[in-house]
Amino acid sequence: MNAHSPEALIPEVLIAGAGPTGLMLALWLTRLGVRVRVVDPKPGPTRETRAIAVQARTLEFYDQLGLGEETLARGRDFAELSVWTKGQRRATIDLHGLGVSSTPHPNLYILTQDQNEAMLLSHLEALGGGVDWQTELSDFVQDEGGVTATLSRAGQRETLRAAYLAGCDGAGSAVRHRLGIPLSGGTYPQRFFVADVTATGPLRADDVNVSLDDDQFLAFFPMPGLHHHRIVGQVPPEAGESVTFETVRPQVNKSRIADVEAVHWFSTYRVHHRVAEQFQIGRVFLLGDAAHVHSPVGGQGMNTGLGDAVNLAWKLAQAVRGDPAALATYGPERRPFAVSLVNTTDRVFSGVVSPSPLARSIRNELMPTLLSVVTRPSAVRQFAFLTLSQLRIHYPGSPLSVGRAGKIRGGDRLPWVRTQQGGNFEALRTLTWQAHVYGAPSPELLAWCAGREVPLHVSAFDEAAHRAGLQEDAFYLVRPDGYIGLAAPEFERREIEAYAARWLPN
Numbered sequence: 001m002n003a004h005s006p007e008a009l010i011p012e013v014l015i016a017g018a019g020p021t022g023l024m025l026a027l028w029l030t031r032l033g034v035r036v037r038v039v040d041p042k043p044g045p046t047r048e049t050r051a052i053a054v055q056a057r058t059l060e061f062y063d064q065l066g067l068g069e070e071t072l073a074r075g076r077d078f079a080e081l082s083v084w085t086k087g088q089r090r091a092t093i094d095l096h097g098l099g100v101s102s103t104p105h106p107n108l109y110i111l112t113q114d115q116n117e118a119m120l121l122s123h124l125e126a127l128g129g130g131v132d133w134q135t136e137l138s139d140f141v142q143d144e145g146g147v148t149a150t151l152s153r154a155g156q157r158e159t160l161r162a163a164y165l166a167g168c169d170g171a172g173s174a175v176r177h178r179l180g181i182p183l184s185g186g187t188y189p190q191r192f193f194v195a196d197v198t199a200t201g202p203l204r205a206d207d208v209n210v211s212l213d214d215d216q217f218l219a220f221f222p223m224p225g226l227h228h229h230r231i232v233g234q235v236p237p238e239a240g241e242s243v244t245f246e247t248v249r250p251q252v253n254k255s256r257i258a259d260v261e262a263v264h265w266f267s268t269y270r271v272h273h274r275v276a277e278q279f280q281i282g283r284v285f286l287l288g289d290a291a292h293v294h295s296p297v298g299g300q301g302m303n304t305g306l307g308d309a310v311n312l313a314w315k316l317a318q319a320v321r322g323d324p325a326a327l328a329t330y331g332p333e334r335r336p337f338a339v340s341l342v343n344t345t346d347r348v349f350s351g352v353v354s355p356s357p358l359a360r361s362i363r364n365e366l367m368p369t370l371l372s373v374v375t376r377p378s379a380v381r382q383f384a385f386l387t388l389s390q391l392r393i394h395y396p397g398s399p400l401s402v403g404r405a406g407k408i409r410g411g412d413r414l415p416w417v418r419t420q421q422g423g424n425f426e427a428l429r430t431l432t433w434q435a436h437v438y439g440a441p442s443p444e445l446l447a448w449c450a451g452r453e454v455p456l457h458v459s460a461f462d463e464a465a466h467r468a469g470l471q472e473d474a475f476y477l478v479r480p481d482g483y484i485g486l487a488a489p490e491f492e493r494r495e496i497e498a499y500a501a502r503w504l505p506n
Helices: 020-031 056-064 068-074 113-126 174-179 245-255 301-320 325-353 357-374 378-388 424-430 443-452 463-467 493-503
Strands: 013-016 036-040 076-078 080-085 088-094 108-110 136-143 146-153 156-162 164-167 183-200 208-213 216-222 228-234 259-276 284-286 402-405 434-438 456-459 475-478 484-488
Touching (some): 013 020, 013 156, 020 036, 020 113, 076 216, 146 164, 164 301, 174 284, 216 245, 228 245, 301 325, 424 456, 443 493, 475 493
Parallel strands (some): 013 036, 164 284
Antiparallel strands (some): 076 108, 146 156, 183 228, 183 259, 208 216, 216 228
16 A cells, blocks of 8 residues: 555544543554554643653553653652651651662652653654644444544544544543443542642652641652652642632641742642443443543552553554454453552542541551551562552453463563663564563474564573573563563463464464
């Protein structure tokens, strides 16, 4: 097909929504040679900082796209959590390098939503893609062969045909509403505020600072730039509908750890905890906030949406090339994690904001002491890092997940192993299925990989590989998103051929 022919301009995947999730999906698909079209009713990219945390698993996905170094240059990490009560620092938790043996990104990292979007959009545009801003997906219908969508822009309507539709259009998702999928859960009664400010004072400039007082909590996150912080807190119950930073300034002052000199952005919001009943109907998919919304505890929201995009992208790429089988695994893999995440953050968030006298006493008196004691062992802090960083996400119940070799099962994330060349994750930049062997591959395996045109990556079986749980000379068939599809202690042609026939592209 000629690159300039009308057929080449027809999208294979229509993406509704150009937030981080939609842009990640578009960039990944474009890299895989899939024609996409992205539409968004907004006038342009997000200007507010909004979400701020980028977890290690997201940074690994960015590495696969070749964006890792740029991501690190744009943002910043932080190394400690300081807990304050009544202006006194009660506990400091060391967070530096907790993932050093598990990931090339061992620290907690801050890169704001607008920075993520700007980076993703610039790379999408460099590949010839882009976003149709001020363009709304007003309706769609699907059939066995594809999706017919109606777009609206400046009073004009356009009808287009695509093979698949991805709803990345936020918590109020028009795609989800059109599908009739319930978003089950609830909304917390409290209102919260977020402010990006310039502030000085006792707060530690490079830490996350949490202030716990009788009737409130405040969290201060370090942002790129001198004395730049994000403040998150609860709007006083007696405040009216018109809330500005001056409404909450007294409680910020009451913390006695920050003097706010300038306010760059301020907003209020309510926190929801909801998950869509389904993530897919036919050829239409829900991702990101369109599929799940939850409290900001732990900085999981944006990262979960980006993970949705990576999980679905390679499956869509195989589908448009004639192998749609893996598409049915998207919801079963991603929805259980979303449900677990909502339940976990709900419990933590309820404890943090509960106004009951018992909860207040635990939060203000017991928690600082308990945190300093419980988190003293490095193993506890490492476990917390692995959970927050989303490195522990795995898909053991997926049909795509088969076998075990060493401690590694099908559905596990490929363990990161440092090598003389840097690390075994370098191979994942091809965004393709690939085989990994730590030790010596058998002649049968070499022949099979050559015959199936599956790239084979051989690394030494050393102490690092052993610690990671890998088995010497075992066969690991790795999915394009870096998760193990098939793990086998030795090459078994019949089992591997059956798996490849079902899941690998022809």
